[in-house]
Structure formats: C-alpha cells, structure tokens
Amino acid sequence: MRGDPGNFEVLTPTSLPEALRLMSEAALDQDSPLLKPLAGGTDLMVLMEMGALQCERFLSLHAIDELRSFRPEEDSVAIGAAMTFSRIRTEAILREEFPLLCEAAGQVGALAIQNRGTLGGNIANASPAADSAPALLAYDAELEIVSQSGTRRIPYSAFHTGYKEMQLRPDELIRSILLPRKWKGCHQSFRKVGARAAQAISKVSFAGVLRISDGLIQEARIAMGSVAPTPLRCVHTERALQGKKLDFSAIGRAKEALFKEISPVDDIRSNREYRLRVSLNLIEDFLLSARK
Amino acid sequence: MSAPKKISLHCTVNGEPRELNAYPMARLLDVLREDLRLTGTKEGCGEGECGACAVILNGELVNSCLVPAIQVQGAEILTIEGAANHPIAAQVQEAFLRHGGVQCGICSPGVILAAANLLSHDKAPSEADIRESLAGNLCRCTGYSKIVDSVAYAASDLKGTRS
Numbered sequence: 001m002r003g004d005p006g007n008f009e010v011l012t013p014t015s016l017p018e019a020l021r022l023m024s025e026a027a028l029d030q031d032s033p034l035l036k037p038l039a040g041g042t043d044l045m046v047l048m049e050m051g052a053l054q055c056e057r058f059l060s061l062h063a064i065d066e067l068r069s070f071r072p073e074e075d076s077v078a079i080g081a082a083m084t085f086s087r088i089r090t091e092a093i094l095r096e097e098f099p100l101l102c103e104a105a106g107q108v109g110a111l112a113i114q115n116r117g118t119l120g121g122n123i124a125n126a127s128p129a130a131d132s133a134p135a136l137l138a139y140d141a142e143l144e145i146v147s148q149s150g151t152r153r154i155p156y157s158a159f160h161t162g163y164k165e166m167q168l169r170p171d172e173l174i175r176s177i178l179l180p181r182k183w184k185g186c187h188q189s190f191r192k193v194g195a196r197a198a199q200a201i202s203k204v205s206f207a208g209v210l211r212i213s214d215g216l217i218q219e220a221r222i223a224m225g226s227v228a229p230t231p232l233r234c235v236h237t238e239r240a241l242q243g244k245k246l247d248f249s250a251i252g253r254a255k256e257a258l259f260k261e262i263s264p265v266d267d268i269r270s271n272r273e274y275r276l277r278v279s280l281n282l283i284e285d286f287l288l289s290a291r292k
Numbered sequence: 293m294s295a296p297k298k299i300s301l302h303c304t305v306n307g308e309p310r311e312l313n314a315y316p317m318a319r320l321l322d323v324l325r326e327d328l329r330l331t332g333t334k335e336g337c338g339e340g341e342c343g344a345c346a347v348i349l350n351g352e353l354v355n356s357c358l359v360p361a362i363q364v365q366g367a368e369i370l371t372i373e374g375a376a377n378h379p380i381a382a383q384v385q386e387a388f389l390r391h392g393g394v395q396c397g398i399c400s401p402g403v404i405l406a407a408a409n410l411l412s413h414d415k416a417p418s419e420a421d422i423r424e425s426l427a428g429n430l431c432r433c434t435g436y437s438k439i440v441d442s443v444a445y446a447a448s449d450l451k452g453t454r455s
Contacts, residue, residue, distance in 0.1 A: 009296040010316035010362050038360070045358040046339040048317060062363045110428025113340055115352040116359070198427030199341055
C-alpha cells in the first residue's frame with residue numbers, strides 16, 4: 001500500500017545546535033516518536049512511497065549549511081555529512097587524493113541521484129551494498145558524531161555492528177567524515193559490479209589501496225561491499241599482504257584469506273557462488289595490476 | 293503528537309511564483325501534477341530508477357518522486373512545461389522533433405530536461421558524455437540511438453546559433 005505523506009511531521013532546524021536540541025528532546029521524551037534525520041531523501045522517500053517507513057517524524061537537514069561544508073586541513077579533510085555525491089565527485093582535492101571515493105560517488109545511481117544523495121545518508125542508511133563504504137574503509141575514514149552532550153570520533157570500520165545496525169544513538173547526528181591525507185601515490189582501485197553501469201545496486205564492490213616501496217607492500221587496505229552483513233574491511237587479507245613482496249604466492253595467500261573472511265549470501269541481486277567468485281577475481285585483478 | 297499540518301509553500305515554477313499548501317513529505321512529483329496541474333512530469337517507477345519524473349531544481353537535475361515538498365521551499369523549478377521558454381531546453385525539444393527522439397513520449401519530459409541540463413554545463417559533449425548524462429532515464433521504445441543523436445544535434449544547433 002502506498003504511504004500517505006499526511007502521516008509524517010517534519011522539523012526543519014536551520015542550525016546544527018537547534019537540530020541537536022530537537023534530537024535530544026525527542027530522545028528524552030518517552031511519549032514522543034523518535035526523530036529520523038532526512039537528508040536527500042533518495043532512500044527514505046522510496047520507503048515512504050512503499051508504505052514501509054517505520055517512523056513518523058523527520059528532522060530535515062537541508063537548511064543546515066554547516067553539514068554541507070568541505071574543510072581541508074593539513075592532515076585530513078572533513079566532508080560535511082550532507083555533502084552530495086555530485087559535489088564529492090567534482091571536488092578537486094578529493095579527486096586528486098581520494099579518487100576511489102570520487103569514482104564510487106560517480107557510480108551512485110545516476111546524476112539525478114548523485115545531486116540529492118549525501119555521504120552521511122549513505123552511511124546512516126547502513127546498507128552492506130552502500131557504494132561509498134569500501135572507499136571509506138580503505139582510506140581509514142573516521143566519523144565525527146555530535147549530540148548535545150558533545151562530539152566523539154569513531155573509526156568508520158567500527159561504526160557498523162550488524163546488518164543495518166550502527167553505533168549511533170537516537171540523539172546523535174553524523175557531522176562529518178574525516179579522511180587522513182596519506183594515500184597520495186598509492187596504487188588504488190575501486191570496482192563496482194552490478195547489473196548495469198548506472199542505477200544498479202551493487203552485487204559486489206571492492207576498494208583496494210597498496211603502498212609499495214622497495215618492492216614490498218608497506219601498507220594494504222582491502223574493503224568490500226555486499227559480501228557480509230556490513231561493509232567489510234578485510235583485515236585478514238590485508239595481513240596476508242602486509243610486508244610481503246607482491247609475487248604470485250602472496251596473491252594466492254591473499255585470495256585464500258579473502259575467501260575465508262567474506263560471507264556473501266543469496267539475495268535478489270545475486271548469489272553466494274557468484275559473489276565469491278567475483279570477489280576472488282577482483283582481488284586478483286587488483287593485485288596483478290599493482291605489479292605492472 | 294500533533295497531527296501533521298500542511299505547510300505554506302512558495303516556489304518559482306517555470307519562472308512563475310507559485311504558492312500552495314502541501315504536506316511537508318508530499319512528493320514534489322505529486323505537488324507538480326496534482327496541486328499545480330503540471331502533468332507533463334510523469335511518474336514511472338516512483339523510486340528514483342527511471343527518470344520519468346526528472347525536473348531541474350535550483351539548476352540541478354533531480355527525480356521529483358524523491359524530493360519532499362518541504363525541501364523546495366523558496367526553490368526554482370523547471371518542468372517540461374517551461375522548456376519551450378528555456379533557450380537550451382527549447383533547442384533540445386526541436387532536435388527531438390526533427391530527429392525522432394520521441395516515440396511513446398513517457399520518458400521524453402525527463403530525457404529532454406536531463407539533456408538540457410547536460411548542455412547547460414557542457415556545450416560540446418561526447419557521445420559517452422551524453423550517454424552518461426542520460427543513464428538515469430529509461431526509455432523502452434527507442435533503443436536510445438535516436439535520443440543520443442537528437443541530443444548531439446541539439447548541441448551542434450546550439451553551437452551554430454551562438455557563433
């Protein structure tokens with residue numbers, strides 16, 4: 001049954017402190033329904049139309065300028081949680097230093113979705129297929145999370161705790177996504193495998209970063225989407241590569257580690273067998289391309 | 293909890309200031325079609341996959357089925373009804389007529405606005421640019437060739453009129 005837009009209340013704070021006050025009041029008041037943050041609507045409006053929304057009240061973030069800011073600092077860049085994928089993929093510093101995130105942003109839906117969808121929304125929607133997630137994991141992203149009681153930082157790799165579960169209290173908002181500026185010059189690659197290039201939700205996605213010097217892998221980051229209940233940083237695969245020469249035995253050990261650490265399932269978009277095989281092909285491709 | 297109320301909404305649609313009352317979570321698509329009777333904007337999938345409902349909101353292409361009314365307060369919106377008065381969109385429409393870019397027509401409003409949006413930012417797009425810009429607009433009739441050709445012709449027509 002179609003959802004009725006008349007069932008939903010929307011609050012529209014114009015500043016972050018006002019937003020956090022409203023979130024805190026809603027979280028404390030037992031009788032009041034929780035407030036769900038609403039950014040570009042590209043996920044929530046679909047659920048509303050399907051009549052599948054679990055909440056009654058939204059906090060629209062569109063009038064809070066601070067959440068759309070991009071702040072490059074010396075050691076890291078801070079991407080405002082409500083920055084759209086269109087802006088991310090065209091931001092010069094991100095294109096130069098974080099190409100995997102820009103490539104992922106360019107493969108979210110198509111242009112009309114990229115103009116509305118936000119990085120924070122992609123994270124808080126908490127899908128294991130989220131397009132931005134592998135790149136964020138591979139770049140050691142941290143989340144800056146705010147509430148009326150203060151600010152905390154959490155590594156993105158610790159944020160998702162289970163299928164659609166995350167470390168975010170009802171009174172908290174993601175303010176920004178922080179990326180350390182240490183990946184320039186690394187070998188890196190992003191791949192999204194879906195039914196077609198545009199609009200498809202991924203069957204499998206992959207991000208890899210290797211820092212190679214003196215013929216040895218000094219640092220490895222491997223992350224994947226749609227192969228586990230959450231976006232997955234593949235730490236065992238990374239360990240199999242760390243400090244090694246990038247030869248065929250290292251590639252073999254990395255594939256073995258990846259095989260053991262991912263747990264893809266059958267669903268409407270793909271099946272376990274296909275996802276396993278493609279995942280192994282993706283890591284092999286990536287490592288072989290780094291040898292060239 | 294108080295029952296949700298309609299909000300008073302002010303926006304500019306196809307150059308005309310409009311005022312209406314709508315629920316904050318009403319889809320822009322329904323506001324355009326039901327409240328403003330601008331039925332040129334079509335509903336296809338209703339979930340942001342097909343692009344039939346695409347409009348230009350504050351200079352950016354969006355799927356109007358995914359935009360809540362509350363977020364268009366004060367906005368400028370261009371729909372297919374405004375295309376004839378828009379220098380670039382009008383050229384795109386002309387090119388679609390001349391080069392067979394329209395068959396059944398359901399996707400055309402969204403496709404034409406997506407193409408106009410492209411040509412507003414890029415005066416000389418490659419075929420790959422055209423295909424990427426239209427990747428979010430599904431057409432089940434044309435096989436896309438005539439659409440892509442029409443957009444390429446529109447780009448060269450626009451270049452001609454400018455030089």
